Amino acid sequence: MSDVRTKYKDIIEFYKTKNIAVLMGGLSSEREVSIRSGENVYNALVNLGFKVTKMDVDANIARKLIKDNIDVAVIMLHGKYGEDGVIQGVLELLGIPYTGCDVLTSAIGMNKIITKELLKAKGIPVADYVVLDPSNPDKSFNDILSLGLPVVLKPVDEGSSVGVEIIKEEDQLKGKLRNYLRRHPNSFAEKAIIGTEITIGVIGDQKNITILPIMELRPKKEFYDYEAKYTKGMTDFVIPAEISKEQEEKVIEYTKIAFKTLNCRGVVRFDAIISKDDGLPYFLEVNTIPGMTETSDIPAMAKAAGMSFEEVVLKLLEYVKW
Ligand SMILES: Nc1ncnc2c1ncn2[C@@H]1O[C@H](COP(=O)(O)OP(=O)(O)O)[C@@H](O)[C@H]1O
Ligand SMILES: [Mg+2]
Incomplete structure (x- = not known):
């Protein structure tokens, strides 16, 4: 720890006077993971001697950030509204600097x-894929078969393997696809590597x-x-x-x-x-x-x-x- 304090002396000096918020929790399917990530990062910041507040993210986040006079945000959100440019956009609008990628990179x-x-x-190299059409399960079925099994079904914009399924057999695909498309209307099939x-x-x-x-x-x-x-x-x-x-x-x-x-x-x-x-x-x-x-x-x-x-x-x- 003392090595780190010497190596990062200037950064520690700069951030010592700042009000830091760790943004965590949030509204995505990865909420629980985000809370675990956020707690760890919060504890590390406290150990380093910074002024830190934990903030759960919902529609009131802008008000909370303003009320607590936050100078900089450490974003420990995963998934929708946290990793996709949305919270980054809110912070841009409020003029609060934040960790990680900008709005565009996050969205992409x-x-x-x-x-x-x-x-x-x-x-x-990226694996071949087909985009699935929830309004046309039969076409999606044929498109997947033309890729060649095994394939992996995946939501376009989730994380933590939420909604990821490996399909090895045609029968398995037949049994699952309609239901999968209902649960994950924005998804694709990728050749399994x-x-x-x-x-x-x-x-x-x-x-x-x-x-x-x-x-x-x-x-x-x-x-x-x-x-x-x-x-x-x-x-x-x-x-x-x-x-x-x-x-x-x-x-x-x-x-x-x-x-x-x-x-x-x-x-x-x-x-x-x-x-x-x-x-x-x-x-x-x-x-x-x-x-x-x-x-x-x-x-x-x-x-x-x-x-x-x-x-x-x-x-x-x-x-x-x-
Ligand atoms: N094309 C693929 N072939 C084989 N396994 C895959 C493939 N795509 C995903 N997986 C498996 O699913 C996991 C999650 O997929 P990934 O694309 O990393 O999405 P995320 O981590 O955002 O949920 C991977 O770590 C891997 O184990
Ligand atoms: Mg992954």
């Missing part, structure tokens, strides 16, 4: 299809990018679903990932391109799977506000890089745009 990052199209345009699942943590801005050691995820369940993500012991983390040197270099090269293309800022995370068929890293998505829970990826990767949780939190502050 929340939409897995737009993200994929942008990465694909830059030559980064079989191979090594990795996640890549990135810290920085457009001038300065640090990539944390690449981490391999070995969930004990079929894939990295909600339970595997947030239950201790349900996923083994392997750092560094057991991938070849060439694969690692490719992943780093693509990650830098992706970070630049999406105009990212702060602490973000990309998820990818290295296909056992062609050895290429297929990028799944960007997380513009990655989880900071006890079982989350970023704290584990940071630790492997010799960074404490407090240091990650200081990095969030370091990259706030004033």
Whole structure:
């Protein structure tokens, strides 16, 4: 801790006099995760000696921020209204600086299809997909079959694996699709990539990018679903990932391109799977506000890089745009 205090002396000095709000909870399906992330970040900020308030986010958030004279917001929200540019827009309007990506990058990052199209345009491998039409389940069914099974069904704009389902058999798809489309009208089907699942943590801005050691995820369940993500012991983390040197270099090269293309800022995370068929890293998505829970990826990767949780939190502050 004392090392961190010396290394980040200027940042600590600057933020010491500021009223900091940790925005957490919120209205998305990832509310519980956000509360866990928010509590951890709040505790770290308190330990560092800052003036911090926790704020749950609802339609009254602007009033609360004004009433408490908040100078800077640490956004620990995941999903809708928190990670998608909405709260970022509110903060812009109020003139309150905030952690992480701006409105546009947040909005793009929340939409897995737009993200994929942008990465694909830059030559980064992404899995083939079809957009599902909730008003036409039969067409969606045929489109999915033309992709070739297995596929993964996914909402366009959720996180934490909410609504993610792997489909291996035609019968299974037949049984599930109508109901799936009712529950997730804005969704797509993506070709399943079989191979090594990795996640890549990135810290920085457009001038300065640090990539944390690449981490391999070995969930004990079929894939990295909600339970595997947030239950201790349900996923083994392997750092560094057991991938070849060439694969690692490719992943780093693509990650830098992706970070630049999406105009990212702060602490973000990309998820990818290295296909056992062609050895290429297929990028799944960007997380513009990655989880900071006890079982989350970023704290584990940071630790492997010799960074404490407090240091990650200081990095969030370091990259706030004033
Ligand atoms: N195309 C795919 N092939 C194989 N597994 C996938 C694929 N897409 C997603 N998954 C599995 O589902 C998990 C969640 O998917 P992801 O696209 O990262 O969405 P999110 O984490 O935002 O819910 C991944 O970590 C992975 O385990
Ligand atoms: Mg993911």
